[in-house]
Amino acid sequence: MPSITATARVRQFAPVRRWGVNAAASRVPGSTALRLPVYLRVLQGMRDVDRVSSEELAALCNVTSAQLRKDLSALGSHGTRGVGYDVRTLRDALATELGLQHDWPVVVVGGGNLGLALANDAGFASRGFRVVGLVDADMLRTGEPVGRDLVIQPMADLARIVRRTRCVIGVIxxxxxxxxQVADELVAAGITGILNFAPAVLTVPEGVAVRDVDLGTELQLLAFHAQQRTNARFVGEGSTDGGEDA
Amino acid sequence: MPSITATARVRQFAPVRRWGVNAAASRVPGSTALRLPVYLRVLQGMRDVDRVSSEELAALCNVTSAQLRKDLSALGSHGTRGVGYDVRTLRDALATELGLQHDWPVVVVGGGNLGLALANDAGFASRGFRVVGLVDADMLRTGEPVGRDLVIQPMADLARIVRRTRCVIGVIxxxxxxxxQVADELVAAGITGILNFAPAVLTVPEGVAVRDVDLGTELQLLAFHAQQRTNARFVGEGSTDGGEDA
DNA sequence: ATATGTGAAGACGTTCACAGCA
DNA sequence: TGCTGTGAACGTCTTCACATAT
Incomplete structure (x- = not known):
């Protein structure tokens, strides 16, 4: 049961599916797409191995083998019946599907703790994403150096940065x-994908993807689960033991 | 040599559903639970208003009114037909459902940039989550002060902290x-919910919830979307214009 | 009159089980 | 024989449309 999403404010656009990937021409179902990065990551971690069965790979990804096979078959037949999948071939196919042949420039808006942390160490540089701009609304901070080769720039430069670098991914x-408002500006500048760390529901035009990452939300979901679990202990039929059941 | 054999982390627990909320006694469907934090957040942001219709609230949350009503009805009848929902009542009902009447102690493992950022400013303190411990494997950092009243503690103290504070939520x-390994230790100590920032697939026993938050994954999904979008422009039937459609 | 709460229908996602290929 | 690829069965989530309550 994956994924989280959200958004809004008086809706001025049509139906609006938040992550209705299939907006146009994808043969990959949305729910499958959500798992591709995991498959890729696991495959990238496999060294000294050149073949894997769906059973093995599925175990490493915490999904069923049937699901893995169905997911992979959506990208074409990259396996060999009776044998399994060639690790390198599969890895390349996944990377291609996800568009990771080339680097993606990313612009970050917000120079607070999180923004700075992101612009510096985080998994950005690691996997083909390059921060090409870091803007902040606080004029006093303009010019402040960040990391190796970044400098905080004013909001007014946002559109220019996006256009000059042909950047299509923005982080809020x-x-x-x-x-x-930042989302609106990003969209106006040509961004088609937003990674939103702000605990706010964003409204964007059809065709723009938004991924929400909110700590508060995640913790609340865990609290909810913990509470359910506790309740279950006093409600469940036959309070046999403290075990987990299968 | 083929296959994974020796490498594989053979799964020792049963089927394992990642976020199978309904493990035991919840009348709230899993997909609904995922949206509750959003509803709550939006309601908390509503001031100077004491009534709201499903239509209005749904617009603010970027969901359909039907979905909102169905979701809310899973928690009981908190609205009034012909009138709408009382904001305060609904807010309280949601907070109760999510288990937010009391604060939740949280233990953080990892004193890197992210761990420190989390322990300090992030949305933690804000919404009823209190960091009661911050442990790190690097012994040399033991004792290092963090924020107001935290100090980095050694991994060996993890179980003790969890038990003493009756903490059930852990952050990796x-x-x-x-x-x-950290996940295993958390589970052994009694944690039932894990917020995982590490780009790794965790295997935990049934009944323990894991929420993965991975930057790389999120960016890859946005890249995938951006690529699909670009492809669509050259594939879509009748390349009429560059617009988004309604 | 108006807006909630909910069965029923439909869309979507997952699992099953086996046909097909190496 | 062994494992992939996939139609069909099954289950879950969403949307529809209206009965129901104020």
Whole structure:
């Protein structure tokens, strides 16, 4: 049961599916797409192995082998019956499907703790994503150096940066109150995908993808689960033991 | 040599559903639970308003009114037909459902950039989550002060901290290689919910919830979307214009 | 009159089980 | 024989449309 999403404010666009990947021409179902990065990551971690069965790979990814096979078959037949999958071939196919042959420039909005952390160490540089700009609304911070070769730039430069670098992915790491306006500016500048760390519901035009990452939400979901679990202990039929059941 | 054999982390637990909320006694469907934090957040942001219709609230949350009503009805009848929902009542009902009447202690493992950022500013303190411990594997850092009233503690103290504070939620902010072992230790200590920032697939016993938050994954999904979008422009039937459609 | 709450229908996602290929 | 690839069965989630309550 994957995924989380959200958004809104008076809806001025049509039906709006948040992550209705299939907006146009993808043969890959949305739910499958959500798992591809995991498969790729696991495959990248496999060294000294050149073949894997769906059973083995599925175990490493915590999915069923049937699901893995169905997911992979959506990208074409990259396996060999009776044998399994060639690790390198599969890895390449996944990387291609995800569009990772080339690097993706990314622009970050918000120079707070999170924004800075992202622009520096995080998994950005690691996997083909390059931060090409870091902007902040606080004029006083313009010019402040960040990491190796970045400098905080004013919001006014946002559109210019996006256009010059042909960047299509933006990260919002601002306070929630500013998030919607930033999203609007990113979209206006040509961004088609937004990674939103602000705890706010964003409304964007059809065709723009938004991935929400909110700590508060995640913790609340865990709290919910913990509470359910506790309740279950006093409700469940036959309070046999403290075990987990299978 | 083929196959994974020796490498594989043979799964020792049963089927394992990643976020099978309904493990035991919840009347709330899993997909609904995922949206509750959003509803709550939006309601908390509503001031100077004491009534709201499903239509209005749904627009603010970017869901359909039908979905909102169905979701809310899973928690009982908190609305009034012909009128709408009382904001305060609904807010309280949601907070109760999510288990937010009381604070939740949280333990953080990993004192890197992310771990420190989390322990300090992030949305933790804000919404009823209190960091009661921050442990790190690097012994040299033991004792290092963090924020107001935290100090980095050694891994060996993890179980003690969890038990003393009756903490059931843990955060993993370690390098991926250490994640599984940390998860095992957390589970052994009594944790039932894990927020995992490490790009690794965790295997946990049935009944323990894991929420993965991985930057790389999110960016890859956005890249995938961007690529699909680009492809669509050259594939879509009748390349009429560059617009988004309604 | 108006907006909630909910069965029923439909869309979507997962699992099963086996046909097909190496 | 062994494992992939996939139609068909099954289950879950969403949407529809209206009965129901104020």
């Amino acid at each position: 790491a601002t306070p929630p109150a500013a998030a919607q | 902010a370690t390098p991926p290689a250490a994640a599984q």
